[in-house]
Amino acid sequence: MAFEEGLYEDVLKHADIVKVVSAYLPVVRIGKDYLAKCPFHDDTNPSMRISTRLNIFKCFVCGTGGNSISFVRKYARLSSFEALKKVADISDYRDPRLEGVAKTKVIDPKRAPLLKCLHDLTVYYQYALNSPEGKEGLDYIAGRHLDANLRNKFRLGYAFKDGKATCQFLLSKGHSLKTIEDAGVATPVDGVYYDRNQGRVVFPIFDNEGEVIGYSARRLGDGPEAKYVNSPETHLFHKSNILYNFHNAKEKARIAGYIYVLEGFMDVFALQRINVEAAVATMGTVLTEEHIRLLRSLNVEVRLCLDGDLPGQKASMVMADQLIKNSINVRIVDNQNNRRDPDEILDNDGEVALNAYLNKLISYVDFTLNYYLNINPLQTTEQKTHLIQEFVPVLLSIRSQLELDSYIGKLGKITGYTSEAIRNILKTARVKPDTRDYRSVIINYHPERKILRRLHIAERELLYQMLQNKEAVGFYEGNIDGFYDSTYRVIANFLIEYARNHESFVPTDLISSLENSDLDNKEAMINQISELYMERNHPACDDELLNTLEGVIKEEKERIFENDMLAHSLENKEPLEQARILADYHRRKMRGK
Numbered sequence: 001m002a003f004e005e006g007l008y009e010d011v012l013k014h015a016d017i018v019k020v021v022s023a024y025l026p027v028v029r030i031g032k033d034y035l036a037k038c039p040f041h042d043d044t045n046p047s048m049r050i051s052t053r054l055n056i057f058k059c060f061v062c063g064t065g066g067n068s069i070s071f072v073r074k075y076a077r078l079s080s081f082e083a084l085k086k087v088a089d090i091s092d093y094r095d096p097r098l099e100g101v102a103k104t105k106v107i108d109p110k111r112a113p114l115l116k117c118l119h120d121l122t123v124y125y126q127y128a129l130n131s132p133e134g135k136e137g138l139d140y141i142a143g144r145h146l147d148a149n150l151r152n153k154f155r156l157g158y159a160f161k162d163g164k165a166t167c168q169f170l171l172s173k174g175h176s177l178k179t180i181e182d183a184g185v186a187t188p189v190d191g192v193y194y195d196r197n198q199g200r201v202v203f204p205i206f207d208n209e210g211e212v213i214g215y216s217a218r219r220l221g222d223g224p225e226a227k228y229v230n231s232p233e234t235h236l237f238h239k240s241n242i243l244y245n246f247h248n249a250k251e252k253a254r255i256a257g258y259i260y261v262l263e264g265f266m267d268v269f270a271l272q273r274i275n276v277e278a279a280v281a282t283m284g285t286v287l288t289e290e291h292i293r294l295l296r297s298l299n300v301e302v303r304l305c306l307d308g309d310l311p312g313q314k315a316s317m318v319m320a321d322q323l324i325k326n327s328i329n330v331r332i333v334d335n336q337n338n339r340r341d342p343d344e345i346l347d348n349d350g351e352v353a354l355n356a357y358l359n360k361l362i363s364y365v366d367f368t369l370n371y372y373l374n375i376n377p378l379q380t381t382e383q384k385t386h387l388i389q390e391f392v393p394v395l396l397s398i399r400s401q402l403e404l405d406s407y408i409g410k411l412g413k414i415t416g417y418t419s420e421a422i423r424n425i426l427k428t429a430r431v432k433p434d435t436r437d438y439r440s441v442i443i444n445y446h447p448e449r450k451i452l453r454r455l456h457i458a459e460r461e462l463l464y465q466m467l468q469n470k471e472a473v474g475f476y477e478g479n480i481d482g483f484y485d486s487t488y489r490v491i492a493n494f495l496i497e498y499a500r501n502h503e504s505f506v507p508t509d510l511i512s513s514l515e516n517s518d519l520d521n522k523e524a525m526i527n528q529i530s531e532l533y534m535e536r537n538h539p540a541c542d543d544e545l546l547n548t549l550e551g552v553i554k555e556e557k558e559r560i561f562e563n564d565m566l567a568h569s570l571e572n573k574e575p576l577e578q579a580r581i582l583a584d585y586h587r588r589k590m591r592g593k
């Protein structure tokens with residue numbers, strides 16, 4: 001399917017491959033280029049090279065390569081359309097033509113009826129909140145200082161006490177009982193369907209596009225029932241993957257350069273009340289891979305602000321560690337002496353106090369050291385050794401001597417180890433720096449060392465030259481009767497076509513034309529082209545080179561042809577006859593025929 005003229009190229013012009021890849025993966029800088037662990041095979045050492053010069057990536061183990069759009073398409077398993085939009089998004093590139101693309105987005109047929117059902121239900125809940133029966137809910141919301149703006153923005157509602165009425169309403173709107181059940185709205189009790197949220201204040205939960213996918217419903221008054229009821233897991237709703245308010249916060253975060261990660265949606269509302277809009281909440285204290293993927297896609301500092309109680313502090317340390325391991329910048333709100341929720345701070349001490357609280361940010365190292373220093377001093381030798389081991393990589397990454405001294409001092413206080421002992425541990429650990437592994441990948445990678453047959457080398461060289469200039473493409477078209485290698489051959493045909501329609505060859509544009517095509521073997525072609533682009537030390541292109549390559553290719557192809565004929569003539573022959581044919585063949589060869 002073809003995009004609008006030039007859109008693909010324009011998006012790529014604004015895309016930085018390093019920024020795009022690092023939205024998904026940690027990358028390591030090596031000279032001008034970057035390396036990452038390849039996500040397309042089971043990679044232990046970083047084998048994927050990212051070229052800033054060419055704006056493309058290439059894995060030297062599994063062969064996968066391409067430009068920014070190829071990467072996102074493959075990594076996030078998106079269509080080319082969606083990948084294009086995603087790359088534009090990561091690159092902060094706006095283009096009215098992309099809006100057209102958005103409208104054509106493919107709708108999952110399984111999701112559509114459920115989303116429609118929850119959309120109608122949310123409107124119904126909002127209506128109920130403003131009805132006479134909803135007053136109790138409205139009072140509760142007002143008591144939490146959530147004003148009309150906030151109520152509308154987050155579409156808060158109320159579920160009537162009559163749980164049967166909800167289902168009748170949805171049926172009257174044309175939703176089937178199966179849809180109502182699949183959307184997690186109601187489950188039958190003795191054949192009668194009751195709204196799970198009946199008599200509760202309802203907080204819709206949104207997906208990353210802002211569509212309602214489920215609810216969290218709060219009990220009104222005291223009672224034996226659970227305080228909050230969440231939607232069950234459905235095709236839409238996966239509680240552990242939700243980042244509440246991500247759809248609103250993503251833009252704000254990119255502008256602000258940070259995002260607050262909170263524990264619940266009530267915390268999000270508190271920050272919203274003081275106009276801190278770059279804030280999301282996990283629905284629990286566990287960061288899932290999906291959370292990490294979403295946070296990384298923002299490319300901003302993550303500010304953790306979980307509860308200040310001990311479980312909250314422990315969760316903060318675990319989360320910060322996970323984020324750091326995924327190359328995400330993180331700082332933690334220093335809440336060790338303030339165990340109140342953001343809305344408690346706001347209600348009791350006011351806006352200035354909450355702002356000050358949110359801006360008291362410290363590093364993971366400081367947070368962890370304070371934790372052990374103040375709250376939970378270590379008891380056993382085992383715990384102490386473990387803590388030091390944990391901190392070795394952190395300490396090794398510190399460049400400032402003053403900072404290092406200060407941490408060693410603190411660590412000494414916590415563990416009882418002398419500074420001297422800690423320094424010795426560091427010295428031993430320094431012997432094998434990680435980066436040696438990364439470098440060896442590049443140093444050991446020499447495509448020319450691969451044992452390539454003469455024909456293969458010549459064809460490869462000619463194809464390389466064809467990727468660089470039109471003259472070589474013209475030469476191929478006029479002089480070479482097709483490459484022997486089938487992938488090279490389709491690439492060459494593609495280049496001939498491309499040369500007719502384009503003034504110049506820009507690597508990423510060439511790949512994007514392929515991305516934009518529906519050729520069957522485009523994957524193999526993109527991988528091969530990226531590999532060739534990455535190679536250096538090729539000779540300059542002149543007539544002499546082209547003629548030499550032509551000579552080798554023709555000669556080798558001729559030889560292969562002869563061998564094939566010989567093999568053919570030997571088939572199904574008696575051994576004696578075979579010997580005679582071979583002798584004949586060699587006699588002719590000796591005569592130079």
Ligand SMILES: [Zn+2]
Binds near residue numbers: 039043059061063064
């Ligand atoms: Zn790979």
